[in-house]
Amino acid sequence: MTKIALPLLAALSLGACTSPGPDEVTVLTTVTETAAAAPQSEPEECANPDARIEDTALFTSSQTVPFHGTDLIGVPTDFSGFLFLFSPDNMRNNFDPCLPLSWAVLHGSNGDAERGPAGTGSSIADVVVFFHYDELITDPAPSEIRSIEDVTRLGDTTVQVIHGHAGRSTAEGVTEIYVVDHVWRDGRLVTEGPDAARYETVAAETVNLTP
Template sequence: MSDSKALAIACALVASTALVSCSQQSSSSHDTATTASMSSEQPSSSTPATTGQTRAPQESTIPESSTIGTTTSTAPDPAACNAQKTNPLLGTDHLSVAGGRGETITFSVSEDHFDPCAPLSWSVIAGGVGSGNSLREGVVFFIDGEPVNSPMPLMEEKVLSVTPLGDASARVTYSILTGPRAAEETVQGSATFTADPAGGLAISDNSLPAVANEAGIQVDVSTL
């Protein structure tokens, strides 16, 4: 083979090889560009696209008042209710008589319905002023375990009954002297006592006769 013919064949091979190589590179570049274009235009359904976009925050479905990880309880507030608290009447046997006369009544608890966590509870006490004095009976009320002094507890000849009227109300029926004790003449009278959210007790359905003011005494429980 002549040198000129060999040279021509070599040039043809070189040209052919370059064409193939350029063609392959062009095809590869085109495929890469196409793939990149598809990736940017059609993001994967499993991976959200974030480039160039800001996703609006989703609104919470939890109410603002909700507290995650806690539960609502209806149990009494430990700060307001001490279930271990005992009846303060059991810690003394004397109470001052209202009226500023300096007298005291010596008493004992005859019925104990004290409940430190109840909206309204009570105890029936029996006692007299001075030695040998005839006994009177009265009801001391408690609101959430605290003794109520407004109005002051009333002591009459006898407490006939205390009837609960719901959680925060009770009706008391008294036996009331209408004359000298020796005559043993009495009349009944009742009143309903209800725990007042503003403090103290509200009195309603009061059928106590006027003589109850003369026959009875009131005691001060503010020092309990």
């Protein structure tokens, strides 16, 4: 009986391997259908790929100020009666309407529409302005600082800026350096990094652009 039982068990085992039962077929079919129904993620489209920085509120909300044969752009500020005046020819333009975060660095001076730049050392400043696709980011407002030393893209939503602050007399120039990551997250621009808090304190006390 032992010799008969072993071939019978072997045959049953072979049959189980080569002829899957109905339950096994159903499981395989279910898995296939679930995989086919998985949603496909699509990248966010660039809504206005031909947009230029001149089409943004940085320019459209500002005024042209003639000065010594050239046209400066006068951006409104929260300092009563003053504009931030800069030349488009002296702008570091990294605007990209197809990225969630891009930027431009403005080199300029505070002044007014009648007399132009104030012409004093303390009135000279840099401003880094940020854009979300083709829109100028105004909250938080772009802040003046003595110098934008460098800007580096770390990713589509992260830009690292080295801010140079004149923390003492104007004649001393830059005395403090803040390395700050500016990040577009959850629908807003935030700052990160070990110097972020110190930078935020300075930004809150300086002149802001209000285009």
